[in-house]
Amino acid sequence: MGTIKDKVAIIGMGCTRFGELWDKSADDLIIDATYEACADAGVDLKDIEAAWLGTVFSGHTAVSLSAPLSWQYKPVTRVENMCATGTEALRAAVYAVASGACDLALAVGVEKLKDTGWVGVQPIDVVGRSTMSTAGTDLPLSPPAMFSLMAQRYFHDYQINTEQGKRLLAKIAVKNHYNGSLNPKAHFQREITMEKVMNSPLVANPLRMLDCCGVSDGAAAAIVTRADSALGFRSDPVYVKAMAASGGPQRDPSKDDYDFTHVEENVRAAGMAYREAGITHPREELSVAEIHDCFTIHELILYEDLGWSPRGRAAEDIEKGAFELKGDLPVNTDGGLKCFGHPLGASGLRMQYEVYKQLQGKAGQRQVRDPRLGLIHNFGGGIWGGVAAICITGNQLEGR
Amino acid sequence: MGTIKDKVAIIGMGCTRFGELWDKSADDLIIDATYEACADAGVDLKDIEAAWLGTVFSGHTAVSLSAPLSWQYKPVTRVENMCATGTEALRAAVYAVASGACDLALAVGVEKLKDTGWVGVQPIDVVGRSTMSTAGTDLPLSPPAMFSLMAQRYFHDYQINTEQGKRLLAKIAVKNHYNGSLNPKAHFQREITMEKVMNSPLVANPLRMLDCCGVSDGAAAAIVTRADSALGFRSDPVYVKAMAASGGPQRDPSKDDYDFTHVEENVRAAGMAYREAGITHPREELSVAEIHDCFTIHELILYEDLGWSPRGRAAEDIEKGAFELKGDLPVNTDGGLKCFGHPLGASGLRMQYEVYKQLQGKAGQRQVRDPRLGLIHNFGGGIWGGVAAICITGNQLEGR
Numbered sequence: 001m002g003t004i005k006d007k008v009a010i011i012g013m014g015c016t017r018f019g020e021l022w023d024k025s026a027d028d029l030i031i032d033a034t035y036e037a038c039a040d041a042g043v044d045l046k047d048i049e050a051a052w053l054g055t056v057f058s059g060h061t062a063v064s065l066s067a068p069l070s071w072q073y074k075p076v077t078r079v080e081n082m083c084a085t086g087t088e089a090l091r092a093a094v095y096a097v098a099s100g101a102c103d104l105a106l107a108v109g110v111e112k113l114k115d116t117g118w119v120g121v122q123p124i125d126v127v128g129r130s131t132m133s134t135a136g137t138d139l140p141l142s143p144p145a146m147f148s149l150m151a152q153r154y155f156h157d158y159q160i161n162t163e164q165g166k167r168l169l170a171k172i173a174v175k176n177h178y179n180g181s182l183n184p185k186a187h188f189q190r191e192i193t194m195e196k197v198m199n200s201p202l203v204a205n206p207l208r209m210l211d212c213c214g215v216s217d218g219a220a221a222a223i224v225t226r227a228d229s230a231l232g233f234r235s236d237p238v239y240v241k242a243m244a245a246s247g248g249p250q251r252d253p254s255k256d257d258y259d260f261t262h263v264e265e266n267v268r269a270a271g272m273a274y275r276e277a278g279i280t281h282p283r284e285e286l287s288v289a290e291i292h293d294c295f296t297i298h299e300l301i302l303y304e305d306l307g308w309s310p311r312g313r314a315a316e317d318i319e320k321g322a323f324e325l326k327g328d329l330p331v332n333t334d335g336g337l338k339c340f341g342h343p344l345g346a347s348g349l350r351m352q353y354e355v356y357k358q359l360q361g362k363a364g365q366r367q368v369r370d371p372r373l374g375l376i377h378n379f380g381g382g383i384w385g386g387v388a389a390i391c392i393t394g395n396q397l398e399g400r
Numbered sequence: 401m402g403t404i405k406d407k408v409a410i411i412g413m414g415c416t417r418f419g420e421l422w423d424k425s426a427d428d429l430i431i432d433a434t435y436e437a438c439a440d441a442g443v444d445l446k447d448i449e450a451a452w453l454g455t456v457f458s459g460h461t462a463v464s465l466s467a468p469l470s471w472q473y474k475p476v477t478r479v480e481n482m483c484a485t486g487t488e489a490l491r492a493a494v495y496a497v498a499s500g501a502c503d504l505a506l507a508v509g510v511e512k513l514k515d516t517g518w519v520g521v522q523p524i525d526v527v528g529r530s531t532m533s534t535a536g537t538d539l540p541l542s543p544p545a546m547f548s549l550m551a552q553r554y555f556h557d558y559q560i561n562t563e564q565g566k567r568l569l570a571k572i573a574v575k576n577h578y579n580g581s582l583n584p585k586a587h588f589q590r591e592i593t594m595e596k597v598m599n600s601p602l603v604a605n606p607l608r609m610l611d612c613c614g615v616s617d618g619a620a621a622a623i624v625t626r627a628d629s630a631l632g633f634r635s636d637p638v639y640v641k642a643m644a645a646s647g648g649p650q651r652d653p654s655k656d657d658y659d660f661t662h663v664e665e666n667v668r669a670a671g672m673a674y675r676e677a678g679i680t681h682p683r684e685e686l687s688v689a690e691i692h693d694c695f696t697i698h699e700l701i702l703y704e705d706l707g708w709s710p711r712g713r714a715a716e717d718i719e720k721g722a723f724e725l726k727g728d729l730p731v732n733t734d735g736g737l738k739c740f741g742h743p744l745g746a747s748g749l750r751m752q753y754e755v756y757k758q759l760q761g762k763a764g765q766r767q768v769r770d771p772r773l774g775l776i777h778n779f780g781g782g783i784w785g786g787v788a789a790i791c792i793t794g795n796q797l798e799g800r
Contacts, residue, residue: 067650077488097499101401245476246474247465247471
C-alpha cells in the first residue's frame with residue numbers, strides 16, 4: 001500500500017444524539033449530522049462536490065442522502081462494510097479528495113437500527129435475517145456468542161479466573177459509561193457500577209447484558225478537503241495520517257487453528273495504519289483512541305491487537321487504569337459503542353467526531369491532555385471472516 | 401470537481417458469460433471474472449493491494465469477495481449505487497489508485513439476479529420488495545411503467561406516431577441483438593427481427609418484451625494501476641480520462657414539472673465527464689460507447705441526453721444507422737443490457753470490458769474502426785430520483 005498521509009484534512013464534523021430515536025427518521029438524522037458538519041466547517045452544503053453514504057440495514061441507497069439534503073445532481077455513493085461502514089464512508093471521501101477528483105467531500109453514516117428488529121445482545125441469529133443472509137456469510141454464531149467464546153478462551157489461556165475475568169470486563173463497561181455520562185449525545189448517558197454490570201443478566205457466558213453495546217439510531221458526518229487548503233476553512237483542521245482496512249478470509253473457527261484470543265484483522269489493519277502514519281510506538285504516540293467495544297471483551301482484546309498491551313497482559317493495564325480518561329492512553333472517551341450506542345453505519349464517523357473534538361481541544365469534561373494523534377477502529381463481521389478499519393488523524397502537519 | 405484524468409490505467413479485465421447461470425454461485429462468478437482479469441494483466445492476485453465489490457441484491461458484503469479469492473487481510477469494501485453499482489466499484493478503485501493509497505486495485509461487480517426473484521420486465525413493484533424498500537425510495541412505478549411514460553411523452557412531444565415509434569425502438573433492439581449475436585459472452589446470443597420485436601408481448605405500452613433488457617447473472621472485473629507504471633504491465637493499457645456520477649434529488653414526477661423526455665442525471669453526468677476528459681464534441685470524439693439500454697426508449701433518449709443527437713432528433717440518427725456497428729458512433733457493440741443481460745452490480749464493469757477490448761483492437765467481429773476514446777454509462781433508480789455514472793477511457797495518454 002502507498003500513502004495518503006497529510007494529503008487530506010477534516011474541516012467539519014457533526015453527530016446526532018444516539019439512542020432510541022423513534023421520532024426521528026433517517027432523513028432527520030442525516031440532516032442534523034450534515035448541517036452540524038457544515039456549520040462547523042463554515043461550508044455551504046451546495047459547495048460540497050461529492051458525498052458517500054455509509055449505511056448497512058436502513059435500506060437506504062445513495063439517493064437517500066441526496067434527497068433529504070436537496071442535493072441537485074451531485075455524485076453520491078453508498079458504501080457498506082458491516083459494522084465498519086462509517087469508517088469506510090470516510091475512507092471513500094478521503095481517497096476522492098486525495099485523488100484530485102474533488103476538493104470538498106462529505107461522508108455521512110446513518111442507521112435507524114431500532115426500526116430493523118436488530119437486537120444485538122440476544123443470542124439469536126440476527127444477521128442471518130439481514131440482507132447478508134444469502135452471501136455465504138451466515139453467522140454460525142450470534143455476535144454475543146462469538147465474543148463469549150473469545151472471552152472464555154482468553155481467560156483460560158491466560159489463567160484468569162472467573163471472578164477476575166468478570167471484574168476486568170466490568171471495569172471496561174464502567175469506564176465507558178463514566179465517559180459517556182459526560183457526553184450529552186450518548187445513548188446511555190449515565191454511570192454504572194461494577195456491581196450492576198456483574199449482576200446484570202447473563203447473555204452468553206461470561207458476557208452479561210452490561211458487557212454488550214447499545215443498539216441505537218443515529219448519524220454522524222464529516223467534511224474533508226485538501227490538507228493544503230484546510231487552513232482557509234479553519235485554524236484547527238484535523239489531518240488524516242492513515243486509513244487502513246483489513247478484510248479477513250472466510251474461515252470456520254471450529255475447524256481452523258484459530259486461537260480465539262485475538263482478531264487477526266485488527267492486528268493487520270493496525271500494522272498498515274501505523275506504517276502509513278509513521279507510528280512506531282503506538283501506546284506512547286497516540287493521545288486518544290475510539291475502538292470497537294461491541295462487547296467489553298473485544299475492547300480488552302483490542303488493547304493487545306492494536307499493540308498497546310503485551311499479549312495476555314491487558315489485565316495489568318486495565319487494573320492500572322491506563323485507558324481511563326486520566327490514563328496514559330484514554331480509550332473510548334465519548335462512551336464508546338458501549339454507552340454512546342452503535343448504529344452500525346454511523347459508528348465510525350461518531351468515533352471520528354470524538355477524536356476530532358479531542359484533537360481540537362474541544363471535548364469539554366472529557367478532554368485529554370496534550371492531544372496530538374488519535375485513532376479510530378471499527379470491526380465488522382466476526383471471527384468467521386470480518387473487516388477491521390482504522391483511521392489515524394492528527395492536529396499537526398508533519399514538519400510543522 | 402477536480403480531475404483524475406490520465407492518472408490511472410486499466411491493465412486487466414475479465415467478464416463471465418452472462419445468463420441464467422443456475423449452476424454457478426456468486427463465488428464462482430467472482431473467481432471467473434477476477435482470474436480472467438489477473439491473467440489479462442499478468443498480475444498475481446496476491447499482488448493486488450485493495451478491492452471494491454459492487455453488488456446490489458446478492459446479499460453480499462465485502463467478505464464475500466475476499467472469501468472466494470482466498471484473499472488474506474486486504475482491504476475490501478462494498479459499494480452500491482443501484483444499477484450504476486458496477487461503474488461505482490470502478491470509480492472507487494480508480495480514486496484509490498489516483499490518491500496514492502495503493503498502486504494496484506481491483507474492482508469486481510457481481511449479481512446472482514435470477515436467485516432473487518427480480519423479474520425486471522413485469523409491471524409490478526419489484527424494487528419495492530428489495531432492500532431499498534424502507535428508504536423512502538419506494539417506486540411509484542415499476543421500471544417498465546416508468547420508461548413507458550417516457551416513451552409515450554417523447555413520441556407525443558416530437559410528433560412521432562405509434563407505428564414510427566414502435567419501429568424506432570425495435571431498430572435499437574435489433575441492433576443490440578445483432579451486436580450480441582457476435583458475442584459469445586452475451587446472455588441472448590442471437591439476432592432478432594423487427595417483426596419479432598414489434599409482435600412481442602406488450603409489457604407497458606409502447607414497450608414490448610423485446611424492448612426490455614435481460615435479467616441475468618454475471619460478473620466482471622477490472623484491475624487498475626497508476627498510469628505512469630501501466631506500460632510496465634502491458635503495451636496497450638487503457639487510460640481513465642474521466643469518472644463522473646450525478647445523483648438526482650428525489651422528486652414526484654407526477655407533481656413536478658418534469659418533462660418525461662429526458663433524464664437530467666444523464667445530462668449532468670455527461671457534462672461533468674466531458675469537462676473532465678476535455679471532450680468538446682462527444683459525437684465526433686468518441687469512438688465507441690456502452691450505455692444503459694435497460695429499455696430501448698432509454699437508449700434513444702440517451703443519444704440526446706449524452707449530447708450525440710439534437711433534442712427530438714435521435715430518430716434521424718437511428719434511421720441513418722449512426723449508432724450501429726458500422727455507424728459513426730457504434731453504441732452497445734457487445735449487445736448492451738438488452739442482449740448481453742443486466743446483472744446490476746456487474747453491468748458497469750461489463751460495459752467497461754467491451755470498451756477496453758475495443759480500445760485495444762481486440763473486439764473481433766465487433767471491432768470499431770480507429771478506436772481512441774470510449775464511454776460507458778449506467779443509470780440507476782428512476783425518474784423519481786436516480787443516479788447516472790459515466791467513465792471515459794482512451795488508449796493514449798494526452799500529448800503522446
